[in-house]
Amino acid sequence: MSIRTIIGLSLFLPLAPVAQAQDTGVSFNLFSYEGAYFNKIFRFDADYTAKYDIPIKVPFALEIPVRRDIELIADGRPDGGLVKFTFATKAPEGRRFVENFHVANATFPIPEGSIDPMPIRLRTAAQALAHSAFPNAVKGFTNAKVISSREISVNNMRAAEVLGTYTDPVNGPMILQMVAIPHPDRAESYFVLHNISRTLVPMDGPKRLPETLGGRVLSSFTYE
Structure with a gap:
């Protein structure tokens, strides 16, 4: 995948979550929740296109976690993206941003003549994420830095992750x-951006990412 492709994917950034000013004395803690989750399944396919007039190049599905103290705000037409889910607290004084999860179209070319093209696709994608998409995403914000770049598994699919x-x-x-989640058999694929409030989601390392709301969404991602 070219650097130009990633830049094109990042035109809808920076990703400033819509929320009211935060009170640092907030008592909410995402990981302290002891209630039950249930999942809403969202399918993005020909039926979705027919209903909402949003083209879907490659069908995929997500499971969105729902819990009683979190408000789910879905946007099927975010600027430059395909779909965005925002999670916010249901505070009486107003919504407080917790996380959001974007999906955007991407193209990860499959090198011709390669017996195992995925390592090449992942390496190129990771470089583009770190050197092009990340700087564009955090433009206008402060204290921005990349902290890791690695290969991960997304629902048994190989993917490239950059954390910042x-x-x-x-x-x-x-x-x-x-x-970046390259489709195993097609160049047309998807690219995910997941913003997390460290105030309301007290992360102590990447190992907790799967426990976040967006982490749960990511782990459910599947091509159909």
């Missing part, structure tokens, strides 16, 4: 997880 941090003037310290 930055400071949002409204929501405070943030984590940005960027994941």
Whole structure:
């Protein structure tokens, strides 16, 4: 995948979550929740295109976690993206941003003549995420830095992940997880951006990412 492709995917950034100013005395803690989750299944396919007039190049599905203390805000037409889900607290004084999860179209070319093209695709994608998409995503924010780049598994599919941090003037310290998910058999694929409030989601390392709301969404991602 070319650097130009990733830049094109990042035109809808920076990703400033829509939220009211945060009170640092907030008691909400995502990981302290003891209630039950249930999942809403969203399928993006020909039926979705017919209903909402949003072209879907490659069908895919997501499971969105729902819990009683979190409000789910879905946007089927985010600027430059395909779909965005925002999670916010249901505070009486107003919504407080917790996380958001974007899916955007991507193209990850399959090198001709390669017996095992996936390592090449993942390596190129990771370089583009770190050197082009991340700087574009955090433009206008402060204290931005890439903290890791690695291969991960997304629902038994190989993917490239870049993690970074930055400071949002409204929501405070943030984590940005960027994941390229090449389709195993097609160049047309998807690219995910996951913003997390470190105030409401007290991360102590990447090992907790699967426990976040966006991490749960990511783990459910599947091509159909």
